[in-house]
Amino acid sequence: MATRKARRGKARGTGWRGPARAEEKTSGKPRALAFILLLAAGAALSLVLAGRGAPGERENRAAAPRPEPSVASWLSGGFSAAFEAWYADAFPFRAPLVAAGNAIERLHGLAGFGSAELVRSRGGETEDPGAPAGETLPPTEDPVELIETGKAFGDFLVLGDRAMELLRFRQGAVDVWADAVNAYSRRLDPAVKVRALVAPSSIAFLDDERYRSLSADQASGIRAAYAGLDPRVVRVDAHSAIGSHSREYLYFRTDHHWTGLGAFYAYRAWCAAANLTPLPLASFVVRDLPGFVGTLYGKTLNPRLKANPDTVRLYEPPFETSFEYLRHGGTRFESGRLVDAARGDDWNKYLAYFGDDWPLAVVRREGGDGRKLLVFKDSYGNALIPFLAAHFTEVHVIDPRHFQGDAVAYARTHEVDEVLFVNSFAVVSYYTGFAGNIARVTGAGGAAPASAAAPPAGAGSTLASEGEEATPSPASPDA
Numbered sequence: 001m002a003t004r005k006a007r008r009g010k011a012r013g014t015g016w017r018g019p020a021r022a023e024e025k026t027s028g029k030p031r032a033l034a035f036i037l038l039l040a041a042g043a044a045l046s047l048v049l050a051g052r053g054a055p056g057e058r059e060n061r062a063a064a065p066r067p068e069p070s071v072a073s074w075l076s077g078g079f080s081a082a083f084e085a086w087y088a089d090a091f092p093f094r095a096p097l098v099a100a101g102n103a104i105e106r107l108h109g110l111a112g113f114g115s116a117e118l119v120r121s122r123g124g125e126t127e128d129p130g131a132p133a134g135e136t137l138p139p140t141e142d143p144v145e146l147i148e149t150g151k152a153f154g155d156f157l158v159l160g161d162r163a164m165e166l167l168r169f170r171q172g173a174v175d176v177w178a179d180a181v182n183a184y185s186r187r188l189d190p191a192v193k194v195r196a197l198v199a200p201s202s203i204a205f206l207d208d209e210r211y212r213s214l215s216a217d218q219a220s221g222i223r224a225a226y227a228g229l230d231p232r233v234v235r236v237d238a239h240s241a242i243g244s245h246s247r248e249y250l251y252f253r254t255d256h257h258w259t260g261l262g263a264f265y266a267y268r269a270w271c272a273a274a275n276l277t278p279l280p281l282a283s284f285v286v287r288d289l290p291g292f293v294g295t296l297y298g299k300t301l302n303p304r305l306k307a308n309p310d311t312v313r314l315y316e317p318p319f320e321t322s323f324e325y326l327r328h329g330g331t332r333f334e335s336g337r338l339v340d341a342a343r344g345d346d347w348n349k350y351l352a353y354f355g356d357d358w359p360l361a362v363v364r365r366e367g368g369d370g371r372k373l374l375v376f377k378d379s380y381g382n383a384l385i386p387f388l389a390a391h392f393t394e395v396h397v398i399d400p401r402h403f404q405g406d407a408v409a410y411a412r413t414h415e416v417d418e419v420l421f422v423n424s425f426a427v428v429s430y431y432t433g434f435a436g437n438i439a440r441v442t443g444a445g446g447a448a449p450a451s452a453a454a455p456p457a458g459a460g461s462t463l464a465s466e467g468e469e470a471t472p473s474p475a476s477p478d479a
Contacts, residue, residue: 178228255294
């Protein structure tokens with residue numbers, strides 16, 4: 001009887017299989033629970049060990065700080081974004097894992113281009129280089145208009161022991177920059193001379209069209225930017241001046257800036273536009289700072305770059321200068337050196353020029369003719385200022401990414417005779433953050449604190465009025 005029931009049960013697909021399935025279902029719960037506990041333990045361990053793989057000097061940048069939670073940051077979503085940035089820099093064994101990833105990517109190479117490599121930025125998504133640190137501004141919604149550019153499959157090109165940033169172009173972006181420059185120049189006294197210099201990057205001068213065309217055509221892009229400027233604004237053709245010396249050491253191989261020599265040829269182009277005679281290069285005092293491994297190594301971590309460091313050649317003016325600057329978030333001016341060879345011990349030896357991207361700085365020269373220049377610059381301007389100082393009694397320098405004052409009132413207060421916008425192609429060609437900051441400090445982007453227009457009275461002078469709290473500036477991004 002039992003045998004027949006068993007057979008009937010099997011025929012119906014039930015019988016003895018039912019208890020077996022129940023046992024399997026019951027035994028699956030502990031396994032799932034164990035798996036969840038394992039994941040939780042791994043997450044907890046990773047938080048305990050976090051920080052041991054921070055970038056540090058290996059990537060030539062500071063690690064993102066660990067955020068402190070607050071009700072406001074939770075509600076705004078700022079805490080989660082800051083925590084994600086911190087953990088991306090702090091997860092355990094980060095250095096060997098990133099190095100292994102780089103090694104695997106280098107095995108791929110670039111199809112059809114020999115040993116060239118395309119590398120995505122190690123800092124995450126590409127940020128607007130013209131925005132202050134921590135403020136990533138998305139591109140405008142205008143259609144992307146690329147001038148002879150390659151596909152968006154990499155941020156950097158590594159060619160042998162040299163790296164270059166791949167740049168993009170948007171007509172709408174350079175129009176925003178030109179509008180900001182025009183708006184400022186229209187608010188100045190007509191007697192003030194205004195000039196603009198867009199500095200090209202190194203990839204613009206590669207001989208091989210296969211590599212050069214991976215980035216936007218900078219000659220065409222600069223012409224498009226200049227086309228939007230008012231007739232009053234004089235265009236400085238630095239691209240042609242640099243291009244005629246492209247075989248020389250004009251750009252660093254491991255960093256995105258031009259060298260002092262590259263800045264010198266841009267200075268000569270400015271002199272031609274200003275109808276001035278440039279000082280000969282031989283008149284400047286030369287000092288070399290070897291062993292410079294810059295920002296492009298930090299973004300790519302390519303071992304060939306680290307094994308072949310750059311040398312920062314400093315060109316110190318052949319005349320005495322004083323240099324005062326305002327720190328980020330500071331209210332008192334400090335004294336420093338316009339060209340400081342003591343910065344040779346820092347990893348970022350490029351900052352031997354000008355010290356940093358200060359919100360505001362003033363260079364004074366004894367024995368000048370009394371003329372004053374106001375410069376709006378990004379970090380490309382740092383190496384240019386020592387050459388410009390030869391032609392003015394005072395050079396006032398504003399970095400619009402960090403300056404918190406009214407630049408129109410500042411120019412009037414100090415009775416400047418000339419204005420120069422020296423901006424790299426990277427900060428004007430695609431994103432609009434830098435142009436937006438120009439508009440902000442000139443009043444076109446909203447009101448600014450009047451206290452920041454106060455003149456520096458010398459070392460240790462106070463920027464804000466007595467008892468008045470100055471508006472803090474954001475921290476400096478990578479130069």
